[in-house]
Amino acid sequence: MVELKNEEQFALMREAGLIVQRTLDALRAEVKDGVTTARLDAIAEDSIRSQGAVPSFKGYGGGDGVPAFPGVICASVNHEIVHGIPGQTVLHDGDIISIDCGAIYQGWHGDSAITVACGEADPALTELMRVTEQSMWHGIAAIQDGKRLGEIGRAIQGYVRTQGPYGIVEGYGGHGIGSEMHMDPFVHNHRTMDRGPRMRVGMALAIEPMLAAGSKFTLEGNDGWTVLTRDGSPAAHFEHTVCLTEQGLWVTTAEDGGKAGLAPFGVTVHP
Known part of the structure; x- marks a missing residue:
């Protein structure tokens, strides 16, 4: 079952999203030579809790011999794609780090990720990050009432293939979000034979190409x-939480609601 939200619930998701956005802004400023991922995690926890929210990731999951996730953020460095555990890893100039962050505000979730360069990145890494972020916006722009969910992955893959021979990570992707962090439906970042269900007003999706x-x-x-x-090549990850409302798309984890990112697509954005 796909959870459908009303405007009041979307507004609470917006509050959660802004908390995540402000936290990621703070972390972006702290990515510098010599900082540990544990330090970034501590900054994130203080930011989320000081804004009246609870971290989504800390204590999440676990079982079958795998402990629950111990961090507030996922901190994935260089060839780590996603779900990196923050700890004593030290960042150095030239590294890139993907930071995934989630917060719960009054029972509703926000989830977003950025990839940041430490110091001056190699131009090829800068381009990898640009393509990944833009592929996310192509995926978001494909969200429309009545369209099939598979259009999101089709849009992401279609854009990436025009930019270069990047590997589109499979098996990990976007998801429904709302009263829980991970909900149906799963959102592929590539084309599939299954076109998926039709998207409907009231849905909220986390779009996150890697x-x-x-x-x-x-x-x-x-x-x-x-x-x-597997081959040790660097990876990038970007994510936003997107609500499909009667008034248009609402990117709840973007300060401007997604206006700048969606402007090139002519997509109506929630006022």
Whole structure:
């Protein structure tokens, strides 16, 4: 079952989204040579809790010998794609780090991710990050009442293939979000034979493409959480939470609601 929200519930998701957005802005400013991912995690927890929310990730999941996720953020460095556990990893100039962050406000979730360069990144890494972020906006722009969910993955893949031979990570993707962090439906970042259900007003989706500079194939780390590129190539990850409302799309984790990112597509954005 796909959870459909009303305007009041969307407004609470907006509050959660802004908390996440402000937290990621604070973390972006702290990504510098010598900082540890544990330090970034501590900053994120203070930011989320000081704004009256609760971290979504801390204590999430676990079972079958795998502990619950211990961090407030996922901190994935260089060839780590997603779900990296924050700890004593030290960032150095030239690294890139994907930071995924979630918050719960009055029972409603916001979820967003950015990839940030530490110092001056290699131009190829800068381009990887640009393509990943733009592919996310192409996916968001495909969200429309009555269209099939598969149009999102089609739009993401279609754009990426015009930009270069990037690996589009499979098996990990976007998801429904609202009163829980991960809900139906799963959102592929590539074309599939299944066109998926029709999107409807009231849905909220987290759109999060993950691209590798090399192969799309992945490995799971020994910690049971971290996902890495199999060939060791660097990866990038961007994500926004998007609500499909009667008035248009509402990117609740973007300060402007998604206006700038969606302007090139002529998409109506929630006022």
